[in-house]
Amino acid sequence: MTAPNHLWLPAPTDFTLLPDDVHVWRIDLDQPEQQLQSFAETLSNDELARAKRFYFEEHRQRFIAGRGSLRAILGRYLGIEPIQVQFAYEARGKPLLADTFASSGLSFNLSHSQGLGLVAVNCTRKIGVDLECIRRVSDIEALAKRFFLTREYEVLRSLSPDQQQETFFRYWTCKEAYLKATGDGLFRLEEIEVLLSPTEPARLQTSEDWELVELVPGKDFVAAVAVAGLGWDLKCWQY
Incomplete structure (x- = not known):
């Protein structure tokens, strides 16, 4: 199953996530300076320190855009401000929501390449996106x-x-x-x-306990999302 490029819909006003919903967000990582400054104001100290370690300015800016967009998206699902989103990290560095938000059940995965990023979100299943x-x-x-x-x-x-x-x-x-x-x-x-x-x-x-969907996020890009179990409903949004 493949989600064609034209299925990337404008962001909804209602961020309700039903148990069988899988939402995939497409993020433009090449943002104007004003938007980058706005995103930077929502990042934690360790995220800002990480951004400063990038040698190339383009990579620094894309990191800020990616983390800022991620915080904005997760904040909408959680009903909090982006700056209030807290992360924990697995042994291999994979980010996840801190234990503070465990009761929400919200899980996510992200990937980026060049000037695009994808964030996959759901609340009941293991999920991965690349x-x-x-x-x-x-x-x-x-x-x-x-x-x-x-x-x-x-x-x-x-x-x-x-x-x-x-x-x-x-x-x-x-x-x-x-x-x-x-x-x-x-x-x-x-x-x-x-x-x-x-x-x-x-x-x-x-x-047989996993389902895979290929996505077309843009010209000269390929992507896939893997989700545990069957019978879930995919929606693709443009942030």
Whole structure:
């Protein structure tokens, strides 16, 4: 199943999240200076310190835009101001809401690439999202042989050079979305089997208890969201 680009709807006024709702937000990370200043005012001291460590100004600005947007989105669901949102971090650095907000049941995952970001939100299921900008990669068959399963590698080898580039990143985002949802590291990348083709959407062969949806967040971008269980309702919003 794939969500076409035109399904990215304007932000709703009602941020109600039903038990079977999965919301995915598309964020523009290239923001004007005035908006960046507004976002920066909502960040914690450790987030501001992290932003200052980026060597390139563009990366610093995109980090501020991403964290500021994340805080604004989560704040709306929680009914609080963005600056009041508090985070905790898992061992591998994955952010999650602090224990203060445990009663909300709200969970999220985020990913960014170049000037775009995605935030996936729900309140009852494990969830992961990954986003990649399609870019020219040399020795792509060697990379696929190293990180993909044999059947996936053979699919990629059978394609034209242009199709190989997009298909490689489709495989990668699908695998990483699932691994982010389960909390496993990239060391399990070679254990996750994904079935896809240039004309067919991806499916997880690994588990029947998970569903995978490919997204089209923009030109030359691919993305995927992995969610535990079946029967959930996906909505894609533009922040």
